Amino acid sequence: MIEELEAGAEAGADALGPAALLASIKASRSIENTEAARQLDLAARWADLHPPESIHTAASFAVAGCEHEEPIAGPGTPLVAEFCVTELGAVLGITSVSAKKLIGHALELRHRLPRLWSQVHAGRVPVWRARAVAEVTIHSTPALTREAAAFVDAQVAAVAAKIGPAQLDRLVAETIKRYDLATADPAADPVDGYLHLDPRHVTIHDQDVHFAGTVRLEAEVDLADGLDLHQALAHRAATLKALGSQESLDARRAKALGDLARTQTALDLFQHGHTNSSDEGQDLPVAREVVLHAHVDATLSGDTTIFGPTGRLEEGQRLLLLEQLRSWCGDSHTKVTVKPVIDLNQPKAAPGYAIPDRIREHVALRDRVCVFPWCARPARGCDIDHVTEHDHDADAEGRPQPGPTHTDNLAALCRFHHRLKTHTAWRYRMTAPGIFEWASPHGHRYRRDRDGTTALDPPEAGPDPPRIPSPRR
Structure with missing residues (x-):
């Protein structure tokens, strides 16, 4: 039936003329x-259902790791129960961090930017623009x-419908000055002692890795520093060309930026191109100290190891080409460590309860990331959780251990979701090595495996489940 409807819609679209097709696209965007505005309103209502009072019960005391109240928007917005973001994120198919940001933007707009909130719901300002303003005023x-x-x-x-980031930054800077929110420092600004908003930053988008093994970098620096950097890159790019590099100017400038961090690559190129002595450069320190975890399939053919053309890079969970790995390892006296296959x-x-390094490594390699639905935090930075709780008294009392320290009972959970599993009604089980099924407090179910998260059959609408009170000391 769905396929027939889609086919019908496609046939209808094909029958439209240019004007009608544009009108249809406009209506679709409207x-x-x-719906985006409605979702923003529902996110604010979800926060209303989870005030700080929903966490604590009478005569209970906070315990380390338990849920707490949290401000997720600017001063004057209501506090919310910390863990409420997870179920909203799960049903939307986004991370808990993204759900927290959605709720924070909704509360910021509703309570501190009411004019903009009204324009959003009147259809005069798209949600993404309003959220961009809220993000700036929150932070x-x-x-x-x-x-x-x-x-x-x-x-x-x-x-609001046409304001850009630069204009918004200037407006916020003017507001800080108008309301005297910054500490006056005559030395910083001899005119009126106002500390302006500092836009300087360097951002490396290491979670957005190109197929070619590159990442995007953006920066805002002082004018003098920018000119110095420009001169340094031009000089190093020219040096690389003089030393025999056949790469384009853009590629040489990009490599020169890496040279500023390593200080060694240009010298290596000179040595490799102008001397045959194997002893020269042996005393030079290792220039590159970035740690990458690369996994490449290999097969044995007699005494020869044959590596596959592609592999996986843990950092960023990206595809890795063997040629990229060879170029990195052959550059700047890079130290390479090969670990045994697990x-x-x-x-x-x-x-016992403690998790040895060999088991921790096994779980990190198997799970790759936190196994909570939609979470993408690398497993190497996660806690290793006993899926079925370890009973510390079982051995002493001669009872079977329900939660052994066994790879079939261990999973990688980031600290936030580890606390969530421990102190709320979220529950999960391992159905096969590396495959987990989660159940939320409201009955939603998810399967998490190496390919990602799959939402299972949604629950029937019914009464809200009782909240689990904070444990007492």
Whole structure:
């Protein structure tokens, strides 16, 4: 039936003329904006259902790791129960961090930017623009008071549909000055002692790795530093060309930027191109100290190891080409460590509660990331959790251990989701090595495996489940 409807829709679209097709696209965008605004309102209502009072019960005391109240928007917005973001994120198919940001933007707009909130729901401003404003007012340094945020709201309301990042930054800077939110420092600004908003930053988008093994970098630096950097890159690019590099100017400038961090690559190229002595350069320190975990399939052919053309890079969970790995390892006296292959099909166990490094490594390689639905935090930075809780008294009392330290009972969970599993009604089980099924407090179910997260049959609408009170000391 669904395929027939889709085929019918496609046939209808094919029958439309240019004007009708443009009108249909415009109507579709209008529906999209309306639903995005509705989703923003529902996110704020979800926060309303989870105030701090929903966490604590009478005569209970906070225990380390338990849920706490958290401000996720600017001053003057209501606090929310920390763990409420997870179920919203799960049903939307986004991470807990993204769900937290969605709720924070909704509360910021509703409580501190009401004019913009009204324009969003009137269809005059798209949600993504309003959220961009909310993101800036939430994270302004110094923090905007409620009065200062109201001033930004009043100024933005008239131009919200077309304001850009630069204009918004200038407006926030003016607001900080108008409301005297920054500490005056005559030395920093001899005119009026105002500390302006500092836009300097260097951002490396290491989670967005290109197929060619490159990442995007953006920066905002002082003018003098920028000119110095430009001169240094031009000089190093020219040096690389003089030393025999056949790469383009852009590629040489990009490599020169890496040289500034390593300080060694240009010298290596000179030595390799102008001397045959194997002893020269042996005393030079290792220039590159970045740690990467690369996994490449290999087969044995007699005494020869044959590597496959592709592999996997743990950092960023990206495809890795063998040629890229060879170029990195052959550059700048890079130190290479080869570890023995771990058979993930061979389960491992240890007595007691502590998790040995060999088992921790096994779990990290198997799970790759935190196994909570949609979470993508690398497993190497996660806690290793006993899926079925370890009973510390079982051995002493002569009872079978329900939660052994065994790879079939261990999973990688980031600290936030580890706390969530321990202190809330979220539950999960391992159905096969590396495959997990989760159940949320409201009955939603998810399967998490090496390919990602799959939402299982949704629950029937029914009464809300009781909240688990905070444990007592």
